[in-house]
Amino acid sequence: xxxxxxxxxxxxxxxxxxxxxxxxxxxxxxxxxxxxxxxxxxxxxxxxxxxxxxxxxxxxxxxxxxxxxxxxxxxxxxxxxxxxxxxxxxxxxxxxxxxxxxxxxxxxxxxxxxxxxxxxxxxxxxxxxxxxxxxxxxxxxxxxx
Numbered sequence: 001x002x003x004x005x006x007x008x009x010x011x012x013x014x015x016x017x018x019x020x021x022x023x024x025x026x027x028x029x030x031x032x033x034x035x036x037x038x039x040x041x042x043x044x045x046x047x048x049x050x051x052x053x054x055x056x057x058x059x060x061x062x063x064x065x066x067x068x069x070x071x072x073x074x075x076x077x078x079x080x081x082x083x084x085x086x087x088x089x090x091x092x093x094x095x096x097x098x099x100x101x102x103x104x105x106x107x108x109x110x111x112x113x114x115x116x117x118x119x120x121x122x123x124x125x126x127x128x129x130x131x132x133x134x135x136x137x138x139x140x141x142x143x144x145x
Contacts, residue, residue, distance in 0.1 A: 049092070055078070055079055055083050055100075056079065057076060057077065057078055057079070058075075058076070058077040058079075059074075059075075059076055059077075060074070060075040060076075060077070061073070061074055062074070062075070072121070074111075074115070076107070076111075078104060080125060081124055081125060081126060081128075081130060081133065083097075083100055084097055084100050084101050084104065084130075084134070085097060085133065085134060085137045086098075086137060086138070086141055088140065088141055094141060101134075108120075
């Protein structure tokens with residue numbers, strides 16, 4: 001028990017010494033520059049582009065020896081259809097969604113190239129035919145098909 005008390009005092013003293021050193025550094029820096037400021041430089045963001053943020057994908061591997069409700073061995077869930085549909089309310093969404101679709105098609109082609117497939121199924125959470133929904137959305141954005 002005495003060793004614990006000594007370790008606690010040593011740890012407290014080290015933490016105090018660290019805080020005192022940091023405080024002294026801030027104080028000295030403030031005195032030398034005659035100000036305290038955390039303000040950064042102004043940045044021109046007029047040419048900023050939206051970032052591509054990867055969306056989570058769920059990969060389920062069942063294997064041929066395991067039973068499941070749809071009798072598939074490999075299932076890839078890309079999430080909601082909206083990630084692949086351009087939105088007229090979002091500037092540049094057509095380009096972003098085109099990139100998402102290209103990625104989806106590339107992954108599908110790579111899987112087909114490297115795995116023996118008996119069948120493929122493109123299923124939509126909404127139950128609607130995704131190809132038709134995509135075509136309708138593109139038409140609404142200006143006759144693009």
